[in-house]
Amino acid sequence: xxxxxxxxxxxxxxxxxxxxxxxxxGYSWKGVSSPxxxxxxxxxxxxxxxxxxxxxxxxSGWAMCRALRKLDRPVRRVLVLVTGAQIADLEVRDxxxxxxxxxxxxxxxxxxxLRHLLYNELTAPSSVVIEHAGLRLNLETYQATFGGQPLDxxxxxxxxxxxxxxxxxxxxxxxxxxxxxxGYEYFGGARTVDVHVRRLxxxxxxxHAHLIETVRSVGYRFGASKWQG
Amino acid sequence: xxxxxxxxxxxxxxxxxxRLVRLWFTDVIGNLKSFAISPAEMENALNDGMSFDGSSxxxxxxxxxxxxxxxxxxxxxxVLPWVDSKxxxxxxxxxxxxxxxxxxxxDPRQVLRRNLEAARKLGLVFYVAPxxxxxxxxxxxxxxxxxxxxxxxxxxxxxxxxxxxxxxxTIRTLETMSIPVEYSFHEDSPSQHEIDLRHTDxxxxxxxxMTFRFVVKEIAAMHNVHATFMPKPSEGVQGSGMHLHLSLFxxxxxxxxSESDPYNLSDxxxxxxxxxxxxxxxxxxxxxxxVNSYKRLVPGFEAPIHVSWARNNRSGLIRVPVPKRGSELxxxxxxxxxxxxxxxxxxFSVILAAGLRGIEEGYELPAEADANLFEMGDTALTxxxxxxxxxxxxxxxxxxxxxxxxxxxxxxHIFEWFLRNKRAEWRKxxxxxxxxxxxxxxxxx
Numbered sequence: 298x299x300x301x302x303x304x305x306x307x308x309x310x311x312x313x314x315x316x317x318x319x320x321x322x323g324y325s326w327k328g329v330s331s332p333x334x335x336x337x338x339x340x341x342x343x344x345x346x347x348x349x350x351x352x353x354x355x356x357s358g359w360a361m362c363r364a365l366r367k368l369d370r371p372v373r374r375v376l377v378l379v380t381g382a383q384i385a386d387l388e389v390r391d392x393x394x395x396x397x398x399x400x401x402x403x404x405x406x407x408x409x410x411l412r413h414l415l416y417n418e419l420t421a422p423s424s425v426v427i428e429h430a431g432l433r434l435n436l437e438t439y440q441a442t443f444g445g446q447p448l449d450x451x452x453x454x455x456x457x458x459x460x461x462x463x464x465x466x467x468x469x470x471x472x473x474x475x476x477x478x479x480g481y482e483y484f485g486g487a488r489t490v491d492v493h494v495r496r497l498x499x500x501x502x503x504x505h506a507h508l509i510e511t512v513r514s515v516g517y518r519f520g521a522s523k524w525q526g
Numbered sequence: 527x528x529x530x531x532x533x534x535x536x537x538x539x540x541x542x543x544x545r546l547v548r549l550w551f552t553d554v555i556g557n558l559k560s561f562a563i564s565p566a567e568m569e570n571a572l573n574d575g576m577s578f579d580g581s582s583x584x585x586x587x588x589x590x591x592x593x594x595x596x597x598x599x600x601x602x603x604x605v606l607p608w609v610d611s612k613x614x615x616x617x618x619x620x621x622x623x624x625x626x627x628x629x630x631x632x633d634p635r636q637v638l639r640r641n642l643e644a645a646r647k648l649g650l651v652f653y654v655a656p657x658x659x660x661x662x663x664x665x666x667x668x669x670x671x672x673x674x675x676x677x678x679x680x681x682x683x684x685x686x687x688x689x690x691x692x693x694x695x696t697i698r699t700l701e702t703m704s705i706p707v708e709y710s711f712h713e714d715s716p717s718q719h720e721i722d723l724r725h726t727d728x729x730x731x732x733x734x735x736m737t738f739r740f741v742v743k744e745i746a747a748m749h750n751v752h753a754t755f756m757p758k759p760s761e762g763v764q765g766s767g768m769h770l771h772l773s774l775f776x777x778x779x780x781x782x783x784s785e786s787d788p789y790n791l792s793d794x795x796x797x798x799x800x801x802x803x804x805x806x807x808x809x810x811x812x813x814x815x816x817v818n819s820y821k822r823l824v825p826g827f828e829a830p831i832h833v834s835w836a837r838n839n840r841s842g843l844i845r846v847p848v849p850k851r852g853s854e855l856x857x858x859x860x861x862x863x864x865x866x867x868x869x870x871x872x873x874f875s876v877i878l879a880a881g882l883r884g885i886e887e888g889y890e891l892p893a894e895a896d897a898n899l900f901e902m903g904d905t906a907l908t909x910x911x912x913x914x915x916x917x918x919x920x921x922x923x924x925x926x927x928x929x930x931x932x933x934x935x936x937x938x939h940i941f942e943w944f945l946r947n948k949r950a951e952w953r954k955x956x957x958x959x960x961x962x963x964x965x966x967x968x969x970x971x
Contacts, residue, residue: 438541439533449604449702452531454704455534456530486651488775492725495706495724500702
């Protein structure tokens with residue numbers, strides 16, 4: 298199996314069995330020693346998943362699970378390694394992991410569980426679909442829907458909306474949008490951005506036009522600011 | 527970028543189950559032309575264009591080389607909102623090319639592209655926002671007079687009549703087709719309406735006006751109403767104009783704006799205006815291309831007849847609207863002569879050419895004419911050096927014929943065809959004996 302993402306592995310000195318199984322299965326992985334290093338080493342598009350050993354030092358293991366969930370791109374594919382004696386502890390921590398494996402484990406079982414856990418991530422990477430407040434963009438088919446209804450967009454309207462939806466909550470100047478969405482060679486000037494924002498608002502409909510907010514004398518923001526509610 | 531655009535179009539055709547793609551283009555007169563292809567042909571059309579026999583299209587035909595290519599502009603691809611989704615259709619505007627791929631000189635869209643390129647060489651982008659007026663009438667009877675559907679006046683809120691709901695439905699459709707509407711209201715005359723579009727670059731706007739006219743007529747027809755862009759359909763009431771708000775942008779700055787000028791007009795704006803004024807008569811046959819156009823350009827109906835400009839005088843050819851405070855992007859000029867029956871691609875081409883000539887040659891803007899010119903006598907006007915716009919299609923054609931500027935802007939092919947076609951129209955009109963003549967002369971002479 299070839300994967301495109303990076304797995305976080307805790308603790309950072311995994312057992313030989315674990316390291317070898319991951320390597321043989323073709324995963325790229327990185328050992329992390331603490332929640333802080335884990336956050337610092339986080340790839341720009343987030344961790345693909347994580348394997349967290351809770352069998353030796355349960356307390357710091359569960360702390361790592363909590364930290365993984367709290368990232369700005371929370372990790373939703375967490376496999377924990379526990380001992381048989383810890384099974385009773387799992388019940389109150391169901392929100393912190395997505396699958397578990399008893400140690401000592403059989404390498405084939407680890408491989409199967411990881412493959413199953415990461416199946417959706419690896420076959421249909423989640424980045425193909427962007428969703429925000431009722432808006433859904435399928436990047437593979439170029440189709441946009443709002444509240445399930447198809448939105449008919451021109452190519453540049455689609456590209457602009459895609460850029461916005463990729464970066465909700467952030468404010469962009471017209472100049473940045475122009476160079477990022479239209480490319481530097483585009484000649485029309487930043488007014489083009491206003492024209493397209495106006496068109497997008499009309500197509501989103503009156504109730505949702507505010508999704509693209511004008512930030513006075515700065516530019517535009519898609520979706521609410523991170524700092525509001 | 528082009529490949530991504532093509533992918534986008536092809537994928538949308540597939541995903542939305544488009545059954546028919548309509549290829550739109552425009553003849554020299556400004557009629558929308560269309561032929562449909564099956565979705566399976568779309569990839570081929572985007573890559574190589576679709577060839578067709580151009581000889582039957584007004585202004586395209588030449589005996590030797592009748593076949594031309596329609597090259598879809600993927601950026602204009604849109605799903606048509608009024609066709610139900612089970613048999614979904616889309617449209618795309620096309621540029622017309624010779625079989626060897628060079629631009630076809632009979633295609634108005636290519637003519638506009640060429641003129642916009644001239645502005646681009648000066649670092650300028652041409653923006654246009656039209657105020658389009660039109661009438662709704664009862665279904666036409668052969669030879670009958672148009673019958674209005676309401677008795678409303680300017681800005682009247684006529685909530686119950688059918689024309690208001692037609693206008694609403696039209697605006698909704700325009701918005702879903704990427705044509706934002708700025709204002710819409712009931713105009714001065716019964717059954718007359720106005721829809722003002724938000725500015726875009728001139729090429730997009732010319733496409734938008736073609737779509738606009740089609741949508742207005744189509745939606746009216748669905749409700750058994752006849753919509754018309756005829757400049758003066760009824761005697762004694764105001765006609766339909768298409769005032770054009772014009773500006774030039776250099777990057778992100780409005781090249782028409784100046785902080786220091788009392789009217790906030792830059793030297794560029796003034797020279798552009800001077801160009802429009804000096805060449806106004808030459809371009810009128812293109813901006814007002816029907817016999818009927820000149821029945822609108824008469825005193826007493828808020829249509830311009832004099833070649834002059836002013837800030838707040840609606841009788842002049844150019845008005846300089848006062849922009850909202852502090853909004854330098856909104857500095858613009860309003861050209862008031864064009865009517866909605868023009869070919870927008872050609873009209874924008876000659877307007878831009880006249881304005882650019884003013885900029886390139888550094889024309890001096892004449893003094894503002896803020897008096898009401900309608901009330902001034904001919905001698906007073908001559909004293910002020912104010913001329914009149916051509917009084918008839920014939921007059922306009924005569925001036926156009928000797929205009930190097932218009933010949934260059936349109937290119938020889940369209941220039942010559944246009945003159946030929948319009949002279950024939952004038953000859954036909956000249957031989958017509960009108961009701962006016964019957965009523966006035968039959969008994970007394």
